[in-house]
Each structure stands twice: as C-alpha cells, then as structure tokens.
Amino acid sequence: MLPCMPTAPKPPSSLEEPSVPAVESRNHGEAVSSTPPELETGYYVRNFEQVLDTVTARYGDLLTDSESAYAEDFGGLDERSKRLYVRLILRRGPCFRRDLLSYDEIDDLAMAAGELREAGFLDHGEEAGLEEGLAVLRRPELIELVISLGELTAAATRKLKRGELLEVLLRPQHQEETRRRLWAEYDIWRPLHGELLLLYRLLFFGNLGQDFSEFVISDLGIVRYESYPLSREHRLFQDRTEIDQAFELRVTRHQVYGLLEEGKLEDALALARVVSDQAEILRPVARRKADGILIRVARELERRGEHQQAVELYAQARRPPARERRCRALEQLGELRQALDLCQEMAASPLDETESGFVPFFEHRMKKKLGLTQKPWKRSRRPTLEMDIDPPQGSIERATLEALAERGRRGIFSENWLWRSLFGLAFWDVVFEPVPGVFHHPFQTGPWDLSRPEFRIRRRERIEQRLDRLREEPDLRPRLWPVYQAKVGIANALVPWHPELEAPLHFALERVSGPTLAIFCDRLSSHLRRYRRGLPDLLVESDDSPVGFELLEVKGPGDQLRPEQGAWIDFLNRHDIPTRILKVRWS
DNA sequence: ACTCTTCTAG
C-alpha cells in the first residue's frame, strides 16, 4: 500500500480565460451551458452540512447519542474549523503532516486545529497505528528515519523501496523508537469520527459507493441527474436494526475480502458463520449483501477442497449461484441423492437463467450416476449459422460485423446496451415516476427498485398501458426521438450516452418496430437484474425476417453459450424474432 | 529525465 500523499495541492492559480472563449461542446454536445462552472468558497462545507442535516432530519430518532452529537457538535464549530475538518476527513489520510497542509481559504490553520481538538474532532494520531503514522512520510524521510535508527547505512538504504523501508521501521525491535521519533519530529494531525461519517453517508446515499463528490460533479454539470421529487416520508431503513445490519454487513464484507486476499480463510470463515447465523432474519436488500459474503467464502472453501463446509454456507444463501454451487459441492462429496433433490427444487422454481440452464444437464448427470437412467445426454439445439472470417484483429464481434457488411448485410453491435437503452427511452417517465419510497437523494440514476420485480409490480398499470401503446406503433421514432432529444446526457441507469452510440441507436430506431420493442420491454421490466444479461451481440438487417432484422450471438472457437444467452435466444425465437448463433471459424 | 500510479479538487 502506498502512502497517502502528505501534500495539499494548492488550488490552481486562476488561469487567464481567453477573451473569446473557445466554443467547446462538453457534456455530449447538448446546449452550451452559459454558466462558467464555479463553486462558492467553502462549498464542501455546505455539501457536508446538507448530508448531516438531511440524515438528522430523516433518521434523528434512530441515531444514538454520539451519532446525533456528531452532527450537532459540527454545527457548533466556526466556519474556519469546519473547513479544515471537512478538508481532512474527506481525504485519504488518515494522518496528515501539519507542515504540508495549506489551504488558501483557511486563514489560520493552527486556530482551526485548536478548536477542532477541543471539540474532539482532531487529534495528533498517536492512537493510530504506527503504519498509518508512517504513511505521512515520503521516501527520503523514511530513509532518514531508518538511518537514524542505526540499523542501516545511508548507502544500504539507497536501493530499498518504500515498502522495504517501512518493513524495517515496523520490526518489533524498532517500533518503539520509530514511534517516538516520528511524533517528536513531525506535527501530525488526524481528523476523527470517520466511522460516524461513514454511517451518515450510508444513510444519505443508501450505499457507500457514492460520496461527496456527487455534489460537485452535479453542481458543475459534469454529471446531470434527472430531477424528481424525493420521498421524505419514506425511509430506506425502517428501524435501527436495519441500519445496523446494513452497516455491519458492509464492514464484514470489507473484512472478509481483505482476509481472503491475505489467505486467511479460517478468519473469513468465522465471520461468514456469524453472517450465516443471522441471514434468515435479514430483509431482502440486506439479504442479498449477506448472500454475497457467504458465496464468496464458500467459493474459497471449494477451492481448498472443503466441500462440506462450503455446502453449509451455500445452504444459508439464497441468491444464485448458491444452489448451483451447492449441487456441485454435494456431487464432489458423493451426496448424489441430495444433489439431485436440490436440483429438482431448483427446477421447480429457478431464480434466474443460470439456474434454469444448469438444471437439465446436471439433473441428468445425477440420475445417470445414481443409475436412474441410461439415456445419453442430448444438448438442446439452437439455430446456428457458420462463417469463416479472416483476421482476429480487434474484437471478434466487430470483425464479424465487417464481414457481414461486405456481404451486403449491415448491422450494429447491440448486445445488452441497445435494448436497455430503448427500454429506458420508451419508459423514461415511468422509470422516474415518483413512486413512494424509491427516490431518496438527488443523485440517483434510477428508482431504488429498478432491478427488482417490484419495479413492474408497483407500476403495473402504467407499464401495461405503455406496452399497449408500443404495440400499436409501427414506427418508434416519433415516440423515442423526442425523448432522446430532451434527455440526452441525463444520467440513467438504462441509457448510456456515448456519442458513438448515437449512430447505432439510429440504425435500430429505423428498423425496430413498436410491437417488437414491446416484447423486449415486457421481459426487461419484469425483472431487470435477471434479464439484462445475455442479449445477442449483433442486430443485422434481414430480408426474410418477419421483423426486418435478425439477432446473432457471435461465438468464436472456444467460447460457448451461457445459460442467459440461451434463454434469450429461445425467448426471442418463440416470439418470432429470428435469433441465431453465429459460429465463427478462422479462415 | 522518464513513466507509472495515486490522490486531490472542483
């Protein structure tokens, strides 16, 4: 791990604006924003406070005293101290060297630090681990420190890398002296309560993948979010238990991944067992997270040949591929009967296409091994086309597209993005409809339930109506093009806006009819997470197709069809949208 | 002096 940069880059000296601003179309060339992006001084404090205030207002009754005090005490600081605290707590740290800190907009760092220390928002980091403290030093200073310990000569340290220098300093016999010298020679500052802020972030965003930079990139127009009314009366977390579970699960996941990285499977397993014990009582969203941890650890157990333990963890996880993996692990254990039973359970109610695709052959294999059948396994056949192609230069899909074009068949690389985009455009207003409880903060690219079956269920009427409309409209352009024009550039989980996608989108809009699109949207809207994968690679013109085009899933040598892909191919053919596998051979 | 990586700020 590399050190945090101990420096605080100066704000860029204001560059001279050219008197005649160059005409630059940023943001995908939508209307030129006339406002030169500029943020007021201390903008980051305002954003910070907005998060604290929102969370306090929405979750105040569920917060502990110390959690509430965090926001309240912060509010009591003066502006200077707030700025310093936010500057530091938002950086990687966790420790900083006083001599390398400098912010133009904070006039008196010492005074700010003094107040922060008094209010319990800053310390000298002596409690921090030595490793974290040492992270504030650059390589030359580490060398100096190593030499001062008398362990190595200057010459001997020359070639050592940063990590090796740290290793020397962290040796048990040197730790005490290293620690003493580090804190004697450097004034180290460490902002406190990062863990409380993490909780506030989780409550504000509902995840930890988003952070304060959302405010900035949004204010600057770098990312444009759709505007929708927030549901203030609906909380993402219903009670304290739910908050704790969500938070704990994220912490645990982080720990588990770290442990597995270090090869400490036993410790990871211990954590996984704790998760496993409480998996039953988790609500769906938390349950998914828990399942992810269980599956990850169980997978590692499988690799080590610990199939029995893997089976136990898989048994507590719901989401795919937990059952498939459990079947395979049971097979390894020789528990063929159990494997078959589980497999038939899956057959009765598959959770996704990996499950329904797995069931047939595995069931057959178990029956064969149990002596319940003799028949050989026959794979289901799908319409297939073969083609010889020259060079594998670039992607095989592109090469195939060119080869088809040479034969007078124009097409585009469509895969998942095209159909998701068309779905997103055709249902834009439905997606952003303010259904209660699905919009919690201003930086969402879609409603909270977009990927789940609830999306369809909760908007049943409107979705059915829209599908009916589509079924009446041969030409999609009058409906979708205006949406495209109006919304281009606005962040939407369904719609990527790369400029180079515009041409293929046009190509598709000229050829895909409303009734055809309705077939895709019907399926996608019913359970996006389940159906967003596996769509065929190419959309190609076709004269003898009832819909004017056909879809092709390109398969090179050594690439085989995945269950989700097979499921889409079968589905589309059932609905009279010609879809084939195109096997490519090198000529 | 060079490339590569990480981090920050807006």
Add this chain to the structure above:
DNA sequence: TTCACACTATCTT
C-alpha cells in the same frame, strides 16, 4: 468499485 463478457488452460469424453 460491480458486473457482464470473453479468453485460456486443463481435464474428460
């Protein structure tokens, strides 16, 4: 800070 897809290696048939 994931997820979907493809490629490669290895073993089995």
Add this chain to the structure above:
DNA sequence: GATAGTGTGTCTCTAGAAGAGTAA
C-alpha cells in the same frame, strides 16, 4: 465439452500534482 480461473472494460468525472520506481 465441462469447468475453473483470468482479463477487460465499465456512463460513477477528469486534469493535473506529486511520489515511486527506473534508468542513464
């Protein structure tokens, strides 16, 4: 052909500063 493991790009921004590593 089945399976596991790995690599790639990814609409969750991006220019620029500075450090690390390397080589001459």
